Amino acid sequence: MSFFETxxxxxxxxxxxHLFYVLTSVTIGFVxxxxxxxxxxxxxxxxxxxxxxxxxxxxxxxxxxxxILFLYLGMIPATVIxxxxxxxxxxVLKNTYTGLLDVKPEYIEAAKGCGMSPLQTxxxxxxxLASPSIITGLRMSTIYTVSWAVLAxxxxxxxxxxxxxxxxxxxxxxxxxxxxxxxxxMAIILSLLIDVxxxxxxxxxxxxxx
Amino acid sequence: xxxxxxxKKKFGDTVVLNNISFNIEPGEFVVLIGPSGxxxxxxxxxxxxxxxxxxxxxxVNGQDISKVNPVKLRRKIGYVIQQIGLFPNxxxxxxxxxxxxxxxxxxxxxKKITKxxxxxxxxxxxxxxxxxxxxxxxxxxxxxxxxxxxxxxxxIVLMDEPFGALDPMTRATLQEExxxxxxxxxKTIVFVTHDMNEALDLADKIIFMEHGEIVQMAxxxxxxxxxxxxxxxxxxxxxxxxxxASNLTAADFMRTNAIxxxxxxxxxxxxxxxxxxxxxxxxxxxxxxTYAGIITIKDVKKHGKSSGSIGEITPNxxxxxxxxxxxxxxxxxxxxxxxxxVVVLNNDKTIAGIISKTSMATAMADTLWGDMx
Numbered sequence: 407m408s409f410f411e412t413x414x415x416x417x418x419x420x421x422x423x424h425l426f427y428v429l430t431s432v433t434i435g436f437v438x439x440x441x442x443x444x445x446x447x448x449x450x451x452x453x454x455x456x457x458x459x460x461x462x463x464x465x466x467x468x469x470x471x472x473x474i475l476f477l478y479l480g481m482i483p484a485t486v487i488x489x490x491x492x493x494x495x496x497x498v499l500k501n502t503y504t505g506l507l508d509v510k511p512e513y514i515e516a517a518k519g520c521g522m523s524p525l526q527t528x529x530x531x532x533x534x535l536a537s538p539s540i541i542t543g544l545r546m547s548t549i550y551t552v553s554w555a556v557l558a559x560x561x562x563x564x565x566x567x568x569x570x571x572x573x574x575x576x577x578x579x580x581x582x583x584x585x586x587x588x589x590x591x592m593a594i595i596l597s598l599l600i601d602v603x604x605x606x607x608x609x610x611x612x613x614x615x616x
Numbered sequence: 617x618x619x620x621x622x623x624k625k626k627f628g629d630t631v632v633l634n635n636i637s638f639n640i641e642p643g644e645f646v647v648l649i650g651p652s653g654x655x656x657x658x659x660x661x662x663x664x665x666x667x668x669x670x671x672x673x674x675x676v677n678g679q680d681i682s683k684v685n686p687v688k689l690r691r692k693i694g695y696v697i698q699q700i701g702l703f704p705n706x707x708x709x710x711x712x713x714x715x716x717x718x719x720x721x722x723x724x725x726x727k728k729i730t731k732x733x734x735x736x737x738x739x740x741x742x743x744x745x746x747x748x749x750x751x752x753x754x755x756x757x758x759x760x761x762x763x764x765x766x767x768x769x770x771x772i773v774l775m776d777e778p779f780g781a782l783d784p785m786t787r788a789t790l791q792e793e794x795x796x797x798x799x800x801x802x803k804t805i806v807f808v809t810h811d812m813n814e815a816l817d818l819a820d821k822i823i824f825m826e827h828g829e830i831v832q833m834a835x836x837x838x839x840x841x842x843x844x845x846x847x848x849x850x851x852x853x854x855x856x857x858x859x860x861a862s863n864l865t866a867a868d869f870m871r872t873n874a875i876x877x878x879x880x881x882x883x884x885x886x887x888x889x890x891x892x893x894x895x896x897x898x899x900x901x902x903x904x905x906t907y908a909g910i911i912t913i914k915d916v917k918k919h920g921k922s923s924g925s926i927g928e929i930t931p932n933x934x935x936x937x938x939x940x941x942x943x944x945x946x947x948x949x950x951x952x953x954x955x956x957x958v959v960v961l962n963n964d965k966t967i968a969g970i971i972s973k974t975s976m977a978t979a980m981a982d983t984l985w986g987d988m989x
Contacts, residue, residue, distance in 0.1 A: 516701030518666060519774075520714050520764070521691030534705040609705030611748030 409580060417569070421588050424565035427555045428596070431487045432548050435494025439547075440540070442495070443502025444528065450507060457503065464496045468554050476561045486558040486565075493554055494547040501543025505536030534609045541604040545597050552593040556585070566592075617642040617772065617804045618663060623672030625658055625828075632658045633669060634828040640821075642771070645798055645805045647815040649851070650825035656808045659825070660774050663806060664693045676772065691715055694765030694773035694803075698780045700757050702749035708734075708760055709745040715768040733763040736800070737793055755786035762794065766801065775807045779814070791817055812851045816840070824848050866946040867939040869979045870960040870969030876901050879908065879927030886926045887916055899959060899967055900931045906965040910934045936961050939968045947976050 410417075446453035472489045479485045509532050517527040533540075559567030566585040573581030618640040625633040632655045640646050648656040661667040662674055665686040674681050681689055702711050712733060713726040721729070731741040737759045749757055758778060765773050778794075779787040795818060798805055809815055815822050816836045824832045824839070832844035843849040876899035877886055886898055890913055897912040909931025916922075919929050936959045937946040950958045950971060957972040 510699070512697060512699035512701040513703060515666070516695070516697060516703070519664060519690055519695030519697065519701075521687050521689075521718055522714075523687050526718075531703055531705070535703075611704045611706065611750060 409584070413569075413581075413584060417584060417588070420564060420566050420568055420585070421592070423558075423563075424552075424555050424567075424589065425592065427483070427486055427490060427558055427565055428548065428551050428592070431490035431555075432494045432544070432551050434487070434491040435547060435551075436498050436544055438491070439495040439498035439543070440502055443499045443506065443540075444533075446499075446503050447506035447532075453503060457500070460496065460499065463492070468493060468557050469560065472557050472561060481561055481563065483563060485561065486555070486563050489557075490551050490554055494551050497546040497550065498540065498543040501539045501546075502536065505539030505543075506532050508539070509535045535612065537608045538604070538612060541600065541608060545600045548596045548600060549593045552589055552596065556589065617644070617677060618806065619675040620659075620662075621673045621675070623659075623662065623669045623674060625655075625662065625667065625669040632828050633662070636672070636828070636830060638823060638830060638833055640804060640806065642804055643802045645795075645807065645818055645820045647819035647822050648806065648808045648825060649810060649812065649815045649822060650831075651847070652810065654825040655828040656823075656825050657776055658828075659823075660776055660806055660808050663772070663774055664690045664695055691718055691768060692770050692772070694768075694770045696758075696761050696765045696773065696775040696778045698777040700749075700754075700761045700781075702757055702760055702764070704749050707746050707748055708752070711749065711760060712764050712767050714764060715770075719768055721768075729767055730763075733766060736797060737763065753786075754782055755790065758782060758786075758790060759793070762790075762797070766797070766803070769801075770803075772804045772806070775805065777808050777810070780809070780811075787814075794818065812854065824851075864943040864979075865939065866937050866941045866943055866958070866960045866971060867968065869943050869946070869975050870939075870971045871975055872969040874899055874957075874959075874967065874970040876967050877926060878903060880925050883916060883919070883924055883926050883929070884922045886911070887913070887922065897956075898926075899970070900926065901967065905967075907936070907959060907961055907967050910959070934959055937971075938963070943979070946971055950976060 446456060468489065471492070472485065475485045475489050479488070513531055513535065514527060517531045522530065555565050556567035556570055558565040559571050566589045569581050569585030573579065573583075573585060620636050620638050623633055623636045624631070632653075634655075636655070636659060648659055650656050658667055662669050663676065663681075665681060665684075668682070676684075676689070676693070702708075703714075706714070709727070709730045712730045713721075716726050716729055730745055734741050734744065739756065739759060744752070744756070749760070752760070762775075762778065765775075775794075779790050782790065791814060794805075797803075807818060816839075819836055821833060821835055822839050823830055824844070826847060832839060832848060834842075834844075839848065840852060843852055875889065875893055875895060877889070878901050880903070890896060890898060896914075897910050900908040900911055902908050911926060911929055911931050915929055915932065934957075935949050935953045935955050937949060939960050939962050946958050946960070950973065957970040959970055960968040962968045
């Protein structure tokens, strides 16, 4: 019996679950990060203190964090999604924040001088100019999340991690690869999709500079 | 149109505007000038409330601007900055149409405005309107910067050293264009610069500032005739030295420290002199101080003897020009001859100085980029 006949269905389910975790948590993380990044960029004097503190959380190993959340929330998908979303926040947050701060002051001054309100300046000038940086953050978040989602299996919540854990436990290389290869492919495909997204979002005028 | 009444502004402990009062009439082209830190930019930015003064009142069109919503105020005042600040994420048309769009003009109106304005500066709408700023040269970008400021036909346009970052040729063209636009559109323009030439060329009135105070407010002619203090005189002098290259004479560019000797000097003395001064030729004078020619180290070698006077060697001819000759003609001579320098002679045929290729280069650099010293 071939490998796919035995594990095919389970593998497809695992890929679906894995993808679900990644997409939900990256979406949540991205929205939170974008809002936080915008807010922090309005108060750079405080952000200088807040950002390093946030980056400390980033250094807590994912396994510890999922473990702690598991104790409080139990074995539900929300545990995994919250944990992954928290980790997905940081790359986007950092890139949104620096991207917004890197917008040259002359553009902000020109926008003010043209009678644009702060909100108009944000949406029509600052965010478009920061978009390449924000998209880069999103790509990083997504790729990280694909690999972190493997941890879901640690608390018995499925995903491609299941194959990897079982493979390690039973010393079955085939199973390990059955988990690792699809997640690598998933990371590559998602990152390509984000490139396509970037092509739509990043203003044309910015691309010609490069 | 714009009136300042005892306006004061401090940044920390530094007073940047100290009791400024002035009045600008509708349609006037007013240039604010002065050394760095004199408060000219602060004055400009107070007009569209990018900076808010602590004391005093500013009226635009009879309205106290501290009581006007800054966003609304700025839509009625065009603004051009030195760094141009065209939004790179927007096309040329979107950049120009920015303020009209805020004021709810419809698309076809915006297109018409863009087209008309671009025509005024000889830029083809079809060619450029849908390009992005990075696809344009610096001069073209700043043209669009100016057009953006004019798009919603504001009665007032503020310009903060708009041409400061452009090369001299482009700057001159844009200065001409802005004068034309101003004549045609009858805007009130407040223009900041540190370049007196620009001020003299453009202004109806110049406001000269120093240490946050107005030193003099006058027409260019008045200021030229009666500068209020030495600093203004200095600004004027610097600018006039480079102002009109066509009036400069050979005397303006010559080096007066050229080394010359009388014919009776001994050859040995002359070769010593050349060695000490690291030069390979000397200007030879007759006893009556008139110019006789030049002698090079080669001529001395050919002569063979180091005894006797330099007068025994026949001096070579070298190109000469009169001190009052147009500098360009002297440069032409130098350029077209094989000689290393032009000997500049006074009316009585005595030596005034020399113009070497180095002084020619320095002179050109001066005219292009201002005083090189």
